[in-house]
Amino acid sequence: xxxxxxxxxxxxxxxxxxxxxxxxxxxxxxxxxxxxxxxxxxxxxxxxxxxxxxxxxxxxxxxxxxxxxxxxxxxxxxxxxxxxxxxxxxxxxxxxxxxxxxxxxxxxxxxxxxxxxxxxxxxxxxxxxxxxxxxxxxxxxxxxxxxxxxxxxxxxxxxxxxxxxxxxxxxxxxxxxxxxxxxxxxxxxxxxxxxxxxxxxxxxxxxxxxxxxxxxxxxxxxxxxxxxxxxxxxxxxxxxxxxxxxxxxxxxxxxxxxxxxxxxxxxxxxxxxxxxxxxxxxxxxxxxxxxxxx
Amino acid sequence: xxxxxxxxxxxxxxxxxxxxxxxxxxxxxxxxxxxxxxxxxxxxxxxxxxxxxxxxxxxxxxxxxxxxxxxxxxxxxxxxxxxxxxxxxxxxxxxxxxxxxxxxxxxxxxxxxxxxxxxxxxxxxxxxxxxxxxxxxxxxxxxxxxxxxxxxxxxxxxxxxxxxxxxxxxxxxxxxxxxxxxxxxxxxxxxxxxxxxxxxxxxxxxxxxxxxxxxxxxxxxxxxxxxxxxxxxxxxxxxxxxxxxxxxxxxxxxxxxxxxxxxxxxxxxxxxxxxxxxxxxxxxxxxxxxxxxx
Numbered sequence: 001x002x003x004x005x006x007x008x009x010x011x012x013x014x015x016x017x018x019x020x021x022x023x024x025x026x027x028x029x030x031x032x033x034x035x036x037x038x039x040x041x042x043x044x045x046x047x048x049x050x051x052x053x054x055x056x057x058x059x060x061x062x063x064x065x066x067x068x069x070x071x072x073x074x075x076x077x078x079x080x081x082x083x084x085x086x087x088x089x090x091x092x093x094x095x096x097x098x099x100x101x102x103x104x105x106x107x108x109x110x111x112x113x114x115x116x117x118x119x120x121x122x123x124x125x126x127x128x129x130x131x132x133x134x135x136x137x138x139x140x141x142x143x144x145x146x147x148x149x150x151x152x153x154x155x156x157x158x159x160x161x162x163x164x165x166x167x168x169x170x171x172x173x174x175x176x177x178x179x180x181x182x183x184x185x186x187x188x189x190x191x192x193x194x195x196x197x198x199x200x201x202x203x204x205x206x207x208x209x210x211x212x213x214x215x216x217x218x219x220x221x222x223x224x225x226x227x228x229x230x231x232x233x234x235x236x237x238x239x240x241x242x243x244x245x246x247x248x249x250x251x252x253x254x255x256x257x258x259x260x261x262x263x264x265x266x267x268x269x270x271x272x273x274x275x276x277x278x279x280x281x282x283x284x285x286x287x288x289x290x291x292x293x294x
Numbered sequence: 295x296x297x298x299x300x301x302x303x304x305x306x307x308x309x310x311x312x313x314x315x316x317x318x319x320x321x322x323x324x325x326x327x328x329x330x331x332x333x334x335x336x337x338x339x340x341x342x343x344x345x346x347x348x349x350x351x352x353x354x355x356x357x358x359x360x361x362x363x364x365x366x367x368x369x370x371x372x373x374x375x376x377x378x379x380x381x382x383x384x385x386x387x388x389x390x391x392x393x394x395x396x397x398x399x400x401x402x403x404x405x406x407x408x409x410x411x412x413x414x415x416x417x418x419x420x421x422x423x424x425x426x427x428x429x430x431x432x433x434x435x436x437x438x439x440x441x442x443x444x445x446x447x448x449x450x451x452x453x454x455x456x457x458x459x460x461x462x463x464x465x466x467x468x469x470x471x472x473x474x475x476x477x478x479x480x481x482x483x484x485x486x487x488x489x490x491x492x493x494x495x496x497x498x499x500x501x502x503x504x505x506x507x508x509x510x511x512x513x514x515x516x517x518x519x520x521x522x523x524x525x526x527x528x529x530x531x532x533x534x535x536x537x538x539x540x541x542x543x544x545x546x547x548x549x550x551x552x553x554x555x556x557x558x559x560x561x562x563x564x565x566x567x568x569x570x571x572x573x574x575x576x577x578x579x580x581x582x583x584x585x586x587x588x
Contacts (some may be wrong), residue, residue, distance in 0.1 A: 147588050
């Protein structure tokens, strides 16, 4: 059995990390992830630079890394302008976002959840026409910082409503880090019944359950897992939320469970140590401190 | 469904934490754990004070807390002298330790694994004759810092060899924090077939899998879980090993999974914040930073 690790450090990680990296170091982060074994890397997001200054170098960064061998660069887009920039920048895949709760969706992307679905239905075929891979991340699947509990039915309705666009991949995201494995298992099992898209899991370690949720998602059919080097990241709308699950920790958890990832644990640990050195701070991932086993 | 959280912060936590607490503050830690809802508390260990100076106040601490209402004080003992001290100090339960690997067992308690089993077979009936509850913690069940992988068969042999003493409880301990949930599930399921003792799980969060392993153990029949306030602790023979799973994090993971613990999440978080204030440092547990949900 194998599961793909999608490296999201350059985008989700850096966007929400306190420190900022210069573009050339972001490019090195991307290259290092590929060398370690991740092919799919969420390189950047094509959003309003005034709103997300940390990703204002999206086009420039893509120009540097675009022809990196073995890299499948992913760009995030939330509207047509973003999609057009992503296409021009020659991403291989575009990732759209729909947040299940309206309050959170409005704060994140200025539209209701239903409007975000409608936007994906309109834009995704355009992306496909340009030969791009397509995925949709469903945010706040397991809980919302503004609306609290999110019934699974609401998530399933979003999945159903996205079906006409037939995305290649659908991700269930625990944006604020509140899920427990039983909830993850139920959600992935139910979504799997509704769509033929590949499933991806996106987890934050806010309440120390990140890896437990990764393993539950994989057990219930997720074929890809988002992770960030060193576990960098956060969530702008949930200040206490800590980073994505750390790439090197996910590699340990999966490989020691007999699930191959294609990512070298030593190289992933080395990347986390490098990034920790660049920032001059300890990062949340644990394997760079503990080392592997045996 | 319900699972008991055994608070091990005062012993396993403090023994291996860099900072030291005065006896009166240890007593407050014990009292706070009981107020939060843990009845069974590993108060101290009756070992050679020259070897473990941090626990040199074992008798004094027990004298302070012994008559605390609702407290079931547990004392650790590794030889007859320790057991006699524990009895004199009026613990309600004694916890013995056997480490599966000989190298680790010799370094921890100066005897081979087989010798440690023999010692338990000799001492446990004495403890029972004094009306004490009895448990045996099987250390390095999931891996050893000196011998590497530990085949499950070796663990099962220890369990079988302990059976004549009929301990009330057997704990499988991931002393150095290397286990993954599938391994935990297998071990608990196999041990459950071999003994009528209650099962307890003991996990460190060294590789970020502590809560995943707790949930796996509970799913496979563990009726009690060791945890420490704030996640304090470590392992003297595995320098990179971080603390026990944090009490407040375990409460969140179990309660949100529909498993009751009898421990108040708010009180557990409050205890972790208090201890963090006492030490003047951030502790590894996450819930004291994130808060609960919803």
